[in-house]
Amino acid sequence: MAATRDVLSGLFEPERDDLRLPPERLAEAFQFLILASGRGGSSPLTSAELVDLFLHGALQGGEAG
Structure with missing residues (x-):
């Protein structure tokens, strides 16, 4: 997982x-989100939904405040 985190961190750099x-923190958070999404029951989020949620947040418009 450390190698994957390093690659993700490089993409954000x-x-x-x-x-x-x-x-580095964003890479850890993204890995956590991916791992957690696979633990659900009903319908896990698609890859596109996960990336969109991570990059733009849950609110329409992408930012709070």
Whole structure:
């Protein structure tokens, strides 16, 4: 999992200045979201839904406040 986290962190790195958290933390959060999504019962989120939720949040418009 560490290797995957490193790759994810590298994908976030070019956007570091615009991110709310450091790339390393975002990589950990994304891994957690992916792992947690597979533990549900009924209908897990699709890959596209997970990425959209992670990048844009739950609110329409993508940002709170």
